[in-house]
Amino acid sequence: MRGGRHIAAVTDASFDLAPGECLALVGESGCGKSVLASALLGLLPGNARTAGAAVLTGTPADGSPRPGAAGSAPLPGIDLLTATERELARSVRGRRVGLVPQSPAAHLTPVRTVRAQLEETVRELTDVPRHELRSAAEGAAERAAFPADHLDRYPHQLSGGLAQRAATALALVGEAPLLIADEPTTGLDRDLVDRTVDELRRHADDGRALLMITHDLAAAERIADRVAVMYAGRIVELADAAEFFGTPGPRHPYARGLLDALPERAFAPIPGLPPELGALPDGCAFAARCPHATAACATVPEPVDGVACHHVPTDAQAHAQEPADA
Structure with a gap:
């Protein structure tokens, strides 16, 4: 709702996303792509309203991307649109659904270094022993092409591209079964764009689902299995990526x-x-x-x-x- 008026930011959006698959959601700025991502994670403003269903199916309790993995009891399915804030905060965000945010600087803690935030995330989301936190944090940074000599810097000391890479590193730590990457290549040069999307593709190839929201069609062509095109809050085309970008x-x-x-x-x-x-x-x-x-x-x-x-x-x-x- 804005100024007493109801605004339908996203309408009749319908798609599925399987483990091991990357769906690229593309369209011009302001078409509703990021609103959709925020709705899935319960991050919309308090006066926003959602309807319908967004079901995250059962996933192994040990964090493995494939249901039925040995030694893991599947977690129950959950409707992200009706889940409580407590459920989302305690068991969904970061654990079952990871997020590379569109505005990374706003999601980084300003009074803590990148290293400290990575180590804390590793400690919260994995079973890495305490004495290995430092090396695990450095490994996460390397995956996102974040330079090791910047790990002890604070967010305000980072360029936009470095903040983007720090946010990507944090999102990859939990190996969430579903990763939502909202404009993950913003502020990156072409070589870093390719490296970032290749790492995101590896995340999917390991059996996890990837929803990549982007206006970078070259990046989408590089890694997507399917493409969803959004215009004015509606998905107007859903197609196989090879056919969409080719014949x-x-x-x-x-x-x-x-x-x-x-x-x-x-x-x-x-x-x-x-x-x-x-x-x-x-x-x-x-x-x-x-x-x-x-x-x-x-x-x-x-x-x-x-x-x-x-x-x-x-x-x-x-x-x-x-x-x-x-």
């Missing part, structure tokens, strides 16, 4: 526009701006920016085969016939 390519006009805007592709930005979430138009929210809009777009399209668009067949066929250098 046949995106099917929703907005998703195609995102790829066409890349310098290595058509370098043609989508005209206009996204609507404000508090002033969404009737019907398809993308219609005002879409070259294929018709009178049918006055109603909200229902997803069909993962795409919410009234003109998917026509547009997909036309796009497939475009010249390769179009």
Whole structure:
């Protein structure tokens, strides 16, 4: 709620995410991606309201990513949207769901060094012996490409990129069965982007689930198994990553526009701006920016085969016939 008005920041978002899989959630800034992540972890403002379900299925009590591991009794499934703050704080955040936050500086304790925060996190989330905390913390930092000679610095002494890497190191410590990475490559140069997403990919390859929220389509292409495209609070396309970035390519006009805007592709930005979430138009929210809009777009399209668009067949066929250098 804002100014006495109800604003639907995310509507009808539906997807699943399996162990060992990476789902990239992409879209322009302000489309609701980070709101979705905050909802899953119970981090929305007090006046926010959620509906529906976000079920985290049972996971082994020993932290192993694979249910049924020897010597581990599965933890019960939990609906993240109805869980109490006590449940989320004590048994979910960090343990069953890790988070690389969008604003890492706000999540780092300002009066403690990075080393101290890593050691504390290792102590809380793992069974590493006390005398091995230092080396475990340094190992976590190395995984996130955080330089060892900066471990004894305080958050205010870090650049934005270093704060991002510190937050990534903290998120990886617990080996949570589900990791939510919200813009994990912000402030990093290309080499560090690749190193960071490769480490996140390894997290998934070890049998854990990864939800990566990003506007960096190159990073998404590098590690994602599937891609969900969000526009104005709705998921408008859900597709296999290989098909999305390759052939046949995106099917929703907005998703195609995102790829066409890349310098290595058509370098043609989508005209206009996204609507404000508090002033969404009737019907398809993308219609005002879409070259294929018709009178049918006055109603909200229902997803069909993962795409919410009234003109998917026509547009997909036309796009497939475009010249390769179009």
